[in-house]
Amino acid sequence: MKDKIIFVACDSSDLVKIKKIINQTRTKKLKIIPKFGLQFFYSKHGRKFLEKFKSTFWLDLKINDIPQTALSAIDSLKDLKKCMYITVHASGGLEMLKAVKKKSKKINKNIKVLGVTILTSLNNKSIQQIGHTKKVKQLVLKQAGLIKKSGCDGIVCSAEEAMMVRKKYKKLLIVTPGIRLPNESSNDQMRIMTPKQAFKNKVSGIVIGRSLTKGNITNNIKKLTDHLNK
DSSP: OTTSEEEEEEOOSOHHHHHHHHHHTOOSSSEEEEEEOHHHHTSTTHHHHHHTOOSOEEEEEEEOSOHHHHHHHHHTTTTOTTEEEEEEEGGGOHHHHHHHHHHHHHHOTTOEEEEEOSOTTOOHHHHHHHTOOSOHHHHHHHHHHHHHHHTOSEEEOOHHHHHHHHHHOTTSEEEEOOBOOTTOOOTTOSSOBOHHHHHHTTOSEEEESHHHHSSOHHHHHHHHHHHHHO
């Protein structure tokens, strides 16, 4: 199962809790990489903690701005030596995606730039309210083309769209949030899938948050391992 990447969402501003999540999700049975989002990065101790972090991590900032501002944001991260994944919104446009990709490779040749498509908290009704006339799957495929054209390394989309994207873009990394273990509540997610279902849909990696970090983390890791082994 080491070829299956599990990104654990470290969503807290509490440094003690973050350290607990990192320590207790370590296992030789799965390839687990911590993902740090806005909540931790913006917290009092978050930025400083990541400067000294010794393992590979994903910085999920979902950058979305004019190209020059996006470039400056990436440049400000050059001291985070173990940051191997960074996210940027596909809705920022082709030029911004290209700029972020180019700058990212200058500061770290191994970093993977992932383009975020339609958030998994949204559905067809939600995007219509925003003003889109296309359905979620149509938009995701359109944005996947933009991400591929920009030279970015991968795409973030729900597992529902993963197979469709994989058929057209065979070499893109596909990472899927909105993952829940069987019989769990969807909470604020709309387009969800179990880990096993997601990997059957040809994803490269999955993002799991509360399913692992809420309650007994060690037991949750065992549940995930057993689920993937079935």
